Amino acid sequence: MxxxxxxxxxxxxxxxxxxxxxxxxxxxxxxxxxxxxxxxxxxxxxxxxxxxxxxxxxxxxxxxxxxxxxxxxxxxxxxxxxxxxxxxxxxxxxxxxxxxxxxxxxxxxxxxxxxxxxxxxxxxxxxxxIDNDLPHTDHCPGFGSAAKYIAIAMMEAAFDLRSMYVDSTQVFVMEIMGRHAGWLAASAGLGWINGIGADVILLPEQPFNKDEFLGTVDRVISQKGYCAIAVAEGLKYPDGFFVSDMGFTDSFGNRQLGGVGFTIAGMVRSELGLKTHVAIPDYLQRSGxxxxxxxxxxxxxxxxxxxxxxxxxxxxxxxxxxxxxxxxxxxxxxxxxxxxxxxxQTKMLPKDFFDKYAVTDKFFKYALPLIxxxxxxxxxxxxxxxxxxxxx
Amino acid sequence: MxxxxxxxxxxxxxxxxxxxxxxxxxxxxxxxxxxxxxxxxxxxxxxxxxxxxxxxxxxxxxxxxxxxxxxxxxxxxxxxxxxxxxxxxxxxxxxxxxxxxxxxxxxxxxxxxxxxxxxxxxxxxxxxxIDNDLPHTDHCPGFGSAAKYIAIAMMEAAFDLRSMYVDSTQVFVMEIMGRHAGWLAASAGLGWINGIGADVILLPEQPFNKDEFLGTVDRVISQKGYCAIAVAEGLKYPDGFFVSDMGFTDSFGNRQLGGVGFTIAGMVRSELGLKTHVAIPDYLQRSGxxxxxxxxxxxxxxxxxxxxxxxxxxxxxxxxxxxxxxxxxxxxxxxxxxxxxxxxQTKMLPKDFFDKYAVTDKFFKYALPLIxxxxxxxxxxxxxxxxxxxxx
Structure with missing residues (x-):
């Protein structure tokens, strides 16, 4: 056989x-x-x-x-x-x-x-x-390692940002894989169990409200001086339009769809006047x-x-x-x-695993054993x- | 005292x-x-x-x-x-x-x-x-770890690319820190000592020739089916103009300076018609x-x-x-x-450490002990x- x-x-x-x-x-x-x-x-x-x-x-x-x-x-x-x-x-x-x-x-x-x-x-x-979005299973092989990669990357970047913010970059944005579900982006918050992680997490499960988001970043900045942001590539506006649409056409007349990380950083830079850095781990997060x-x-x-x-x-x-x-x-x-x-089928992040821009204890309980x-x-x-x- | x-x-x-x-x-x-x-x-x-x-x-x-x-x-x-x-x-x-x-x-x-x-x-x-560009010292603390990070990231991404190229992404581009010197970008070639690394390395020390570059990518693709590219953020045209200039202005009329990784990937996509992926490790490479x-x-x-x-x-x-x-x-x-x-002062990568788009044995001898x-x-x-x- x-x-x-x-x-x-x-x-x-x-x-x-x-x-x-x-x-x-x-x-x-x-x-x-x-x-x-x-x-x-x-x-x-x-x-x-x-x-x-x-x-x-x-x-x-x-x-x-x-x-x-x-x-x-x-x-x-x-x-x-x-x-x-x-x-x-x-x-x-x-x-x-x-x-x-x-x-x-x-x-x-x-x-x-x-x-x-x-x-x-x-x-x-x-x-x-790595997306962890298969239904009828608690989680998927591949997710734990990618989540660990993202959690550590965000911790290390946040340490970096914290060193620099006094007279340089105040906002760091990391663009994370996940076109439909926010499991991986949520993992950027796991570092908090050891003291540092993403301050703001933007998930596909939560329609993007630009004003509210910028208000939150502004508040974080006034509290601690810097803000580390995790954004899922599948972040959408309430009407389902992808935030990664860059808002302009190139010289050939093609609509530019591009890094949502740069789009988010651009908003922060132009509306709040803060210096930003953007990381896109891309393949690195799934083959690390x-x-x-x-x-x-x-x-x-x-x-x-x-x-x-x-x-x-x-x-x-x-x-x-x-x-x-x-x-x-x-x-x-x-x-x-x-x-x-x-x-x-696609399994989304449950509503009680996140609260606005943060992950909840339930998510920690769920994800920590996996990494x-x-x-x-x-x-x-x-x-x-x-x-x-x-x-x- | x-x-x-x-x-x-x-x-x-x-x-x-x-x-x-x-x-x-x-x-x-x-x-x-x-x-x-x-x-x-x-x-x-x-x-x-x-x-x-x-x-x-x-x-x-x-x-x-x-x-x-x-x-x-x-x-x-x-x-x-x-x-x-x-x-x-x-x-x-x-x-x-x-x-x-x-x-x-x-x-x-x-x-x-x-x-x-x-x-x-x-x-x-x-x-x-991490830039390793201080003169009068063989190398600088910080470089070895960043070089190791970049070498491993490129190896892992190349493994990923090799898995996918048959009916999906054929070109991977990683944008690497280094506005003046190419020490870190060169490190994306170190993985070859263990069998896999960057196929094409674009250094600030070597003025960028678009046609020659695209011809090289085309040749690599026809030989092995995929091409992993490392590009230093400081890559310049022969006239000193940064390649990262995106070639257009935003809706506020500001000239867009942006990821050289996306610029290079855009050339490959539009001129060679190949699917690309781009990674920008940013802070991750210096705080990993x-x-x-x-x-x-x-x-x-x-x-x-x-x-x-x-x-x-x-x-x-x-x-x-x-x-x-x-x-x-x-x-x-x-x-x-x-x-x-x-x-x-700035110490550039010596001419005998690279040959067109690859690093030489001299670079391996120099860099391997440091990682x-x-x-x-x-x-x-x-x-x-x-x-x-x-x-x-």
Missing amino acids: KALYAQSGGVTSVINASAYGVLDEARKNGLEIYVGINGVTGILKEKFLDANDLDIEFLKYTPAGAFGSCRKKLKNDADVEKLFEIFRKNDIRYFFYNGGNDSMDTAWRLQLEAQKRGYELKVVGVPKT RHIASATDVEEAEMCGRMAVRYALEDNYGVMVTMERVNDEPYQIRYSSVPLNLVAE KGEPYPPFRNGLPEYKLLNLK | KALYAQSGGVTSVINASAYGVLDEARKNGLEIYVGINGVTGILKEKFLDANDLDIEFLKYTPAGAFGSCRKKLKNDADVEKLFEIFRKNDIRYFFYNGGNDSMDTAWRLQLEAQKRGYELKVVGVPKT RHIASATDVEEAEMCGRMAVRYALEDNYGVMVTMERVNDEPYQIRYSSVPLNLVAE KGEPYPPFRNGLPEYKLLNLK
């Missing part, structure tokens, strides 16, 4: 730990395991890697998608036809797809089509997203394996293992989930949910010793 | 290690030691902190300026007059100023004025700058103490200690320097240089346990 694993969607610093979990568990259980290169994009070209004898230790500490990822959505019947042709030809009977909302849609579609075609295929989704969370790495691996176990128990057409059993001491239980309940522990990668020459697979 | 220590200019993740060196060495040698809050800006307001019994352990691992920094230049005679009044009143006889080019100018001015006035004052500069270099932390502390020793040996009016004795094994010797030889070792800060709640002093 052949099994196929593949990665899909935006990568994380621990998606390879899930790959490790799937591959190791599959091999232990006697499955013949292959990896599809670049998700369904590569599978459609029969780009497979034989993982049965592959040295997989490096997956535990190497960030991003070691086997390549893809952005492809399965919208096209010809693609589905081609995929089943390839599955059949290679006798693929298990498919473990590691991704977020869109990828679970692909997984669900394949499971349905297999049933329709009478082709025996067991599909199990392995959750992955050097400062990953140990909880996240362990859970990512376990989600991979559970996917294999569920498939072998004939629990398929599902995605692996985590249920929170207890906050302190932190305890979770692995479970599963039908793929169709996850596909293309715990420092599973440093090995270093050589003063730099992480990540490993590159040849994918050609 | 009273001694005063203060921090000045843009901060680093190890400037507090220098503070630790100065304070500890001063106390061991029986000096009464005070700290000026926010450099000369606070000293002018007599904002002193008695550091004789202060618990200073936290300085070894807390980033940014624990005592506040400033951007003030001493251009004004009234300020100089006021400073000497305050020095005299408090019987300050040693002044240790921790900063970069501008700060050494201030230190030099104070040393000169003291002599002119017949006021016995021993001024010693402690070098500090969580991934500092052990060599840098140790040397920062020693530079602080040497400043005190030199002053006590009557070697003053100088800045502490480091001379490279050997590359492998790495060995340096501490020395000193008259402040006037450092003040307002070695991982002196992790203590962690609590999954986050660094940095300490905040009350400066009010």
